[in-house]
Amino acid sequence: MNRSTGLSRRLFLVRGAQAGAGLTLGLSLPMKILAADGVTGATGKNSDTRLDANAFVAITPDNRVIITIKHLEMGQGTYTGLATIVADEMDAAWEQVEAVSAPADKDKYKNLALGVQITGGSNAIRNSWTQMREAGAAARHMLLAAAAEQWQVPVGELSARSGEVIHAASGRRASYGELGTAAATQSVPDEVALKEPGDFTLIGKQQLPRKDTGKVDGSARFTQDVQWRGMLTAVVAHPPTFGGKVERFDAGEARKMPGVKAVLEIPTGVAVLAETFWQAQKAKNALAVEWDNSAGSGLSSGKLYAEYRELTGKPGLEAQSEGDAEAALAEGDSLEAFYEFPYIAHAAMEPMNCVVKKTDGGVQMWYGCQSQTWDQQAVAEVFGIRPEQVEIQTLYAGGSFGRRATLDGNYAREAAEIAKAYGKAVPIKLVWSREDDMTGGYYRPLYVHRVRATLDDQGGIDAWHQRIAGQSIFRAGPDKVDRTTVEGATGMPYTAANLQVEVHNTQELVTPHFWRSVAHTHTAYVAETFIDELAHKAGRDPVEFRLDLLGDHPRHAGVLKLAADKGGWGKSLPDGHFQGIAVHKSFETYVAELAEIARGEDGKFRVVRVTCAVDCGVAVNPDVIRQQMQGGIGFGLSAALFSEVTIENGRPQQDNFDSFQVLRMRHMPAVDVHIVPSAEAPTGVGEPGTPVVAPAVANALFAATGKRFRRLPFGKEVFSI
Amino acid sequence: MSVTLTVNGRRQTLDVADDTPLLWALRDHLQLTGTKYGCGIAQCGACTVHLNGNPVRSCSLPVSAADGQQVTTIEGAEGPEIRALQEAWHELAVYQCGYCQSGQLMTAANLLANNANPSDADIDQSMSGNICRCATYNRIRDGIKHAAGELSGSAGKADREGAQ
Numbered sequence: 044m045n046r047s048t049g050l051s052r053r054l055f056l057v058r059g060a061q062a063g064a065g066l067t068l069g070l071s072l073p074m075k076i077l078a079a080d081g082v083t084g085a086t087g088k089n090s091d092t093r094l095d096a097n098a099f100v101a102i103t104p105d106n107r108v109i110i111t112i113k114h115l116e117m118g119q120g121t122y123t124g125l126a127t128i129v130a131d132e133m134d135a136a137w138e139q140v141e142a143v144s145a146p147a148d149k150d151k152y153k154n155l156a157l158g159v160q161i162t163g164g165s166n167a168i169r170n171s172w173t174q175m176r177e178a179g180a181a182a183r184h185m186l187l188a189a190a191a192e193q194w195q196v197p198v199g200e201l202s203a204r205s206g207e208v209i210h211a212a213s214g215r216r217a218s219y220g221e222l223g224t225a226a227a228t229q230s231v232p233d234e235v236a237l238k239e240p241g242d243f244t245l246i247g248k249q250q251l252p253r254k255d256t257g258k259v260d261g262s263a264r265f266t267q268d269v270q271w272r273g274m275l276t277a278v279v280a281h282p283p284t285f286g287g288k289v290e291r292f293d294a295g296e297a298r299k300m301p302g303v304k305a306v307l308e309i310p311t312g313v314a315v316l317a318e319t320f321w322q323a324q325k326a327k328n329a330l331a332v333e334w335d336n337s338a339g340s341g342l343s344s345g346k347l348y349a350e351y352r353e354l355t356g357k358p359g360l361e362a363q364s365e366g367d368a369e370a371a372l373a374e375g376d377s378l379e380a381f382y383e384f385p386y387i388a389h390a391a392m393e394p395m396n397c398v399v400k401k402t403d404g405g406v407q408m409w410y411g412c413q414s415q416t417w418d419q420q421a422v423a424e425v426f427g428i429r430p431e432q433v434e435i436q437t438l439y440a441g442g443s444f445g446r447r448a449t450l451d452g453n454y455a456r457e458a459a460e461i462a463k464a465y466g467k468a469v470p471i472k473l474v475w476s477r478e479d480d481m482t483g484g485y486y487r488p489l490y491v492h493r494v495r496a497t498l499d500d501q502g503g504i505d506a507w508h509q510r511i512a513g514q515s516i517f518r519a520g521p522d523k524v525d526r527t528t529v530e531g532a533t534g535m536p537y538t539a540a541n542l543q544v545e546v547h548n549t550q551e552l553v554t555p556h557f558w559r560s561v562a563h564t565h566t567a568y569v570a571e572t573f574i575d576e577l578a579h580k581a582g583r584d585p586v587e588f589r590l591d592l593l594g595d596h597p598r599h600a601g602v603l604k605l606a607a608d609k610g611g612w613g614k615s616l617p618d619g620h621f622q623g624i625a626v627h628k629s630f631e632t633y634v635a636e637l638a639e640i641a642r643g644e645d646g647k648f649r650v651v652r653v654t655c656a657v658d659c660g661v662a663v664n665p666d667v668i669r670q671q672m673q674g675g676i677g678f679g680l681s682a683a684l685f686s687e688v689t690i691e692n693g694r695p696q697q698d699n700f701d702s703f704q705v706l707r708m709r710h711m712p713a714v715d716v717h718i719v720p721s722a723e724a725p726t727g728v729g730e731p732g733t734p735v736v737a738p739a740v741a742n743a744l745f746a747a748t749g750k751r752f753r754r755l756p757f758g759k760e761v762f763s764i
Numbered sequence: 765m766s767v768t769l770t771v772n773g774r775r776q777t778l779d780v781a782d783d784t785p786l787l788w789a790l791r792d793h794l795q796l797t798g799t800k801y802g803c804g805i806a807q808c809g810a811c812t813v814h815l816n817g818n819p820v821r822s823c824s825l826p827v828s829a830a831d832g833q834q835v836t837t838i839e840g841a842e843g844p845e846i847r848a849l850q851e852a853w854h855e856l857a858v859y860q861c862g863y864c865q866s867g868q869l870m871t872a873a874n875l876l877a878n879n880a881n882p883s884d885a886d887i888d889q890s891m892s893g894n895i896c897r898c899a900t901y902n903r904i905r906d907g908i909k910h911a912a913g914e915l916s917g918s919a920g921k922a923d924r925e926g927a928q
């Protein structure tokens with residue numbers, strides 16, 4: 044690999060970042076860390092002559108268009124999605140496009156919806172849509188200008204297609220690679236014209252090959268695969284309980300073991316550094332650690348359910364209030380239900396891990412980083428340096444589902460603590476075992492909902508009153524409503540004359556966290572199973588009942604009708620088959636799912652088919668949307684049927700895939716995805732498929748059994764495992 | 765101790781503790797990182813490699829048990845089944861994060877080698893030991909069938925051509 048610094052490259056583009064323009068210009072150096080000596084763990088080619096058109100686009104003389112992706116690729120297809128938008132606007136050929144990860148640099152690569160560099164909220168496409176289009180259009184503009192100058196023709200006579208600039212009148216053409224150097228001397232346009240949707244050549248195409256490559260031959264590099272000369276592997280003995288602390292430990296045995304370099308106490312436990320993972324792991328097992336587990340001794344899931352249920356009997360913080368729900372409830376014949384949701388781990392396929400190296404100027408890190416800004420802050424805090432001194436090269440993540448974006452840096456901070464305690468400037472790879480990952484907290488919190496409702500004379504909803512008790516993910520105190528606890532309950536689309544949503548924020552030792560679709564994981568379940576109950580109470584068809592109450596919400600109604608239609612709602616079904624349906628909006632995307640379940644010979648159910656309708660605005664990559672709906676449904680189904688972490692005396696009871704059950708091939712239903720054609724701005728697809736499946740299946744289960752299932756997971760007894 | 769095994773056709777002698785799982789011997793000593801760690805207890809299949817042609821969970825097999833044996837990892841996998849599967853994986857855009865896919869492919873290659881035309885039930889049975897948290901199961905299933913179709917198609921074609 045050639046050594047490359049920014050200085051050896053031709054620089055161009057002088058316009059400063061223009062406020063509000065969305066196009067940040069300047070030389071980007073995504074390859075800087077990659078070129079550091081000794082790294083074999085990162086991907087990407089390097090070139091001394093590469094030209095960077097702006098922070099997102101670079102063109103090499105060998106005709107590659109390299110697009111810098113500011114979001115973490117964790118399977119959701121963001122390399123493909125963002126590259127599609129840029130490539131379309133600049134008329135690049137898809138085959139010449141490569142995607143690389145952006146370095147940590149908040150100014151250039153922040154999430155425009157959130158103000159920090161982070162991947163989350165299913166908004167990669169949504170926040171970058173205009174920014175990526177402008178980046179591509181600016182590059183195209185400069186390429187055309189360069190050709191016009193070279194050929195001495197008016198720019199208006201030129202066109203661009205598939206990575207070439209063409210002068211039709213003279214038949215001249217040049218590739219982007221040929222024009223890159225000359226384009227570098229062109230000034231950056233102040234304004235660019237964006238394409239009309241009808242002119243898109245890549246956006247909306249059925250299936251573009253993905254740009255996250257190396258994933259079928261073992262060559263893709265994940266954090267776990269980073270190998271450096273002289274690198275040590277670190278593992279950590281973590282306290283077995285929440286709130287646990289090291290009382291004392293004896294590392295005499297461990298230190299003598301082969302390959303072991305150090306045993307260090309760090310704030311989160313006892314770290315062992317060795318030459319290889321297995322050496323470190325064996326030494327960890329040989330540690331004699333005495334833990335003080337007193338802090339968490341009173342913490343148990345059963346106790347929390349009871350406490351939270353009691354809390355929902357008392358008024359909470361008001362999250363939404365229209366009319367007087369209590370008064371209306373007092374008059375009518377009300378339905379009441381309690382719902383219980385467990386702690387649940389993300390269990391991404393790649394357990395948490397991080398590579399860190401102290402350097403003279405700060406710290407370098409390589410890993411599947413989901414929030415560069417938060418992690419830079421955390422790591423800077425550990426070392427007492429500035430966040431900009433923390434360089435992060437983001438690698439592919441083997442799944443995340445929200446797990447890797449932590450407010451406090453979590454495992455990245457732990458890696459930094461280890462590097463700091465060890466003190467030497469060698470690369471260290473922190474590797475969590477599956478057990479560390481699963482028992483380490485950062486769970487979707489445990490929640491209890493109490494909901495009551497009455498119908499009016501016309502069969503509409505007169506009152507809906509909902510109270511939620513559980514931990515705020517942003518650790519909001521007792522007097523602040525945190526939307527990550529209530530969203531999906533607030534903003535209910537169904538017309539209700541009186542509506543009240545309240546919340547009790549609790550505080551526990553368990554770290555609460557974002558889990559694919561966040562509050563919607565529980566609020567959608569309550570809303571969509573309870574509305575189903577109301578439909579039955581009103582003696583109405585659940586689809587028609589919903590449609591009548593969705594008057595002001597045409598996009599909800601649109602996906603609901605589409606799913607009902609495509610899935611054959613109400614058609615005659617084979618013996619032992621039953622249907623359920625649900626619709627929910629999250630992250631500005633509308634999803635309806637019709638679940639069909641079947642009772643097997645053993646009396647147990649299987650989900651045989653899910654028909655999904657999604658409205659996410661412009662469908663940038665239809666096949667990625669389908670992938671995300673399929674995967675989101677599978678992920679949601681895991682949680683609906685099997686997965687939970689129960690805590691007893693402060694200790695998680697599940698620590699690996701034998702006790703924490705997840706969806707496997709034999710459980711996966713067929714999934715049909717139907718995308719609503721739309722010209723609206725595109726919205727996210729990573730999360731919105733997930734929360735809708737549990738209520739759809741639960742409603743089917745009601746159709747089959749006449750029973751309402753109000754505690755998740757509900758599949759262990761009634762579904763075939 | 766030292767262990768000698770043939771990995772992807774090359775004889776390798778490793779100086780490792782004999783209880784080192786084959787997975788970590790491959791990853792840390794031979795830099796063959798395509799084989800993944802997912803659970804360490806034979807539950808997820810991310811670590812699947814072929815031992816003398818049969819799929820095994822390398823996380824739960826001590827390297828000493830592979831002494832003198834043939835190990836094939838995703839990096840060295842060869843043959844019509846794995847090729848057809850890899851092509852199908854691209855064509856049908858099977859993967860998402862990709863972390864589980866080496867294991868999925870190694871398991872699926874063995875399925876196809878033993879069963880040229882697997883039914884849904886066969887796929888459920890063979891593939892349920894491989895977890896995919898991205899839940900790419902629909903496309904894994906389709907990918908296996910697609911590859912099976914390609915293989916029987918090309919085999920059929922070769923037969924026909926051979927007969928002429």
Ligand code: FES
Pocket residue numbers: 800801802803804805806807808809810811812821822823824
């Ligand atoms: S890592 Fe071996 S089966 Fe999971």
Ligand code: FES
Pocket residue numbers: 118392441442859860861862863864865895896897898899900
């Ligand atoms: S593709 Fe992500 S775990 Fe299978």
